Amino acid sequence: MKKNYLLLFILLSGIAFAQKESVTTTIDRKIDDAFNFINTGNPNKAIPILQKINADSKSINYKLGILKAGYALNLIYYNKADYNKVITLSDEAIKAGKEIKSYVYLSHIHRNKGNAYGELGFIDNSGKEYFQALEYAKKLKDKNEKYYAVALLYDNLGGYYEKIKAPQDSVFAYMAKALKEVEKISDNEANKSMVAAKYSLIAFEYMCFGVEYSKLGKPEIAEDYFKKSLEICESKKFMSLIDEIILLSEMGRFYYSQKRYVEAIKYAERGLLTEKNSGSAKIRRDLFETLSKSYLEINKTKDSKKYLNLFTILNDSISKVEKETVNISSNDIATKQDENHLANIKKISVIYILAAGILVLLVAKYWKKRNIKLKKKYEELIANLELKAKENTEKPVAFKENAKQKSLTIMDETVNVLLEKLSKFEKSHKYTKQDMSLPSLAGQLNTNTKYLSEIIKQHKGKKFSDYINGLRIDYITEQLYINPTYREYKTSYLAECSGFSSREVFTVVFKKETGVSPSYFIENLKSR
Known part of the structure; x- marks a missing residue:
């Protein structure tokens, strides 16, 4: 750390x-x-x-x-x-x-x-x-x-x-x-x-x-x-002020996860008091979030709203700074690579001319294939959404029996019960909550994490995180398809309402699940 x-x-x-x-x-x-x-x-x-x-x-x-x-x-x-x-x-x-x-x-x-x-x-x-x-x-x-x-x-x-x-x-x-x-x-x-x-x-x-x-x-x-x-x-x-604040923040988060809200408030409030001398904006944001959620759980809505407002303002500010910093850093890294590349070009200018010509042809060929591939992925996605709209049913997440030997033996009756509960879970859209985790879902379904993880792996063909992310992407693609209003939202909002912690993670998972980027998908929907 x-x-x-x-x-x-x-x-x-x-x-x-x-x-x-x-x-x-x-x-x-x-x-x-x-x-x-x-x-x-x-x-x-x-x-x-x-x-x-x-x-x-x-x-x-x-x-x-x-x-x-x-x-x-x-x-x-x-x-x-x-x-x-x-x-x-x-x-x-x-x-x-x-x-x-x-x-x-x-x-x-x-x-x-x-x-x-x-x-x-x-x-x-x-x-x-x-x-x-x-x-x-x-x-x-x-x-x-x-x-x-x-x-x-x-x-x-x-x-x-x-x-x-x-x-x-x-x-x-x-x-x-x-x-x-x-x-x-x-x-x-x-x-x-x-x-x-x-x-x-x-x-x-x-x-x-x-x-x-x-x-x-x-x-x-x-x-x-x-x-x-x-x-x-x-x-x-112990002398480090920053590390003390991090510890208090993590303890507040831990006790909140254990539904011990009074203790969560105790450590988060203490962390906030200590943080005044450090200027650690990201930790302060986390403390605000823990306090807002914990006060809400014990029905102190006034305190909860207070800290939610503080969290929202600070989080927006941090997100803006981080976005600008990522863009600047990406450009700086690319610039350094370009400078090294240009230095080599000067030494081998004749070879560069030939290589550039070949590169242009390769790039053109690559983009042509890429556009064809993206178009095909997009059309497949639209076809699935149209079929789903006609049938007016939830599109099931692709699943398959795991070809590997089962690592855990579970009674067929238990498997059937859990699969039925998973089906209801998929229709409830609860997977769009950002705090959805294997332990929390296991608790909701009255089972243990080992059974749930094994059944998802065997019958959905995915590990838990990929299973949840697949449901989230299915949900947001459907909303984008059936509701034009969603196409006007920022990517960060689409990420949030589908359960992702950040725009960057959402973009990566969206492309992994659909084969196209969110911007490509939305632009093509708008031009239909």
């Missing part, structure tokens, strides 16, 4: 460098002043100071000043969710770090750059940055710095493997490796900030285990890990 300002404190207070001249001493003093603002919860005041330090360091070619200021800004902008600036500043700081071989900074900058890529959805780029950071971390000579840096990378790699849908064992393995590595740091370490960082990361890993076990439907184990994390958080050994 993501560690923040505490790491900056370790780097700035625990690593000594020789000073070149008096002006560099002044720069380092100003960096300390900027850090004081960061450490006291005023990062915005530190930004202009660090920008001036960066400019002054460049003017005298002071690499360490560029590196320190760049990294500090890197962390500030990460916590402000300005991931494009994180990536841009990282490149400049990495260049300076390589010249002076500062492996500790290089490791943490690459790691934070990987976090930024991950937030923007560039998972491959994120993984590359993490593995590069791990190489630098393993080169550190100071054992405790090495233990800590490597532990952070193992933690991030656990999150990376979860995003690429690796087996759950891989995710838990990296989380366990992170704990094992950080526990090697001695409690007798003279640098107190390093000891604090040790327990901060241990608490953070406990929280991550709580989150993962909650996802697996093991609330008792999850709660135990959350409480162990909170115990460290409430001790004097």
Whole structure:
């Protein structure tokens, strides 16, 4: 996951460098002043100071000043969710770090750059940055710095493997490796900030285990890990404000999922009170959501509406910023690739002319085939919708018996009962709720998750997530077909009303299920 300002404190207070001249001493003093603002919860005041330090360091070619200021800004902008600036500043700081071989900074900058890529959805780029950071971390000579840096990378790699849908064992393995590595740091370490960082990361890993076990439907184990994390958080050994807020937010979310609404409110309110000093907009948004939903469940509608309004305003603001950031970052990445491509073109101009001609022909051929394929997919989709409209029946989700050997034996009577309940579920449109999960559906159908998962796999031919997503896409394509009003809605609204958490996920699943993009489908419907 993501560690923040505490790491900056370790780097700035625990690593000594020789000073070149008096002006560099002044720069380092100003960096300390900027850090004081960061450490006291005023990062915005530190930004202009660090920008001036960066400019002054460049003017005298002071690499360490560029590196320190760049990294500090890197962390500030990460916590402000300005991931494009994180990536841009990282490149400049990495260049300076390589010249002076500062492996500790290089490791943490690459790691934070990987976090930024991950937030923007560039998972491959994120993984590359993490593995590069791990190489630098393993080169550190100071054992405790090495233990800590490597532990952070193992933690991030656990999150990376979860995003690429690796087996759950891989995710838990990296989380366990992170704990094992950080526990090697001695409690007798003279640098107190390093000891604090040790327990901060241990608490953070406990929280991550709580989150993962909650996802697996093991609330008792999850709660135990959350409480162990909170115990460290409430001790004097824990210093990271951001991580404390994340923990309180996750606990609020966990207790809400367990229908323990009073406890959910308790931790979310506490998190909101603590968050006032951090400026973490995304966490504040999550806290607003938990409070709105929890107050609604205990019939305090006035409080629920208050937090729902705050959530909506903040969520719209964050979504706008993230959309702009993703577009800018995508363009920046494409621009860098184009620059490298053009440099190669200049060296082999004759070959390029020939290759360009061939490329044009291939692209033309590709687009022709692609358009034919898209048109065919669209026509098949329309034919199915027309047939469904004539029959005036729900279009069944394609299913088939699993050809593989059944991994779980279930009585035929039980299978028939559950299939009948699933049929009613499909007609109820409850799958459009964003919080629909395997445990929640199993609860609604009065069965267990193993039986439900196995029956869906055997009789629907899909895993649970694909089954739910298929129902959602069937629902929204039908609405678009029969109701022209839906064709005027934004993609983000279509995603929300069909149960998807984001426009991006909706677009990917829509194309996977139908073979065409939502925009292509809507444009062709409008031209009918």
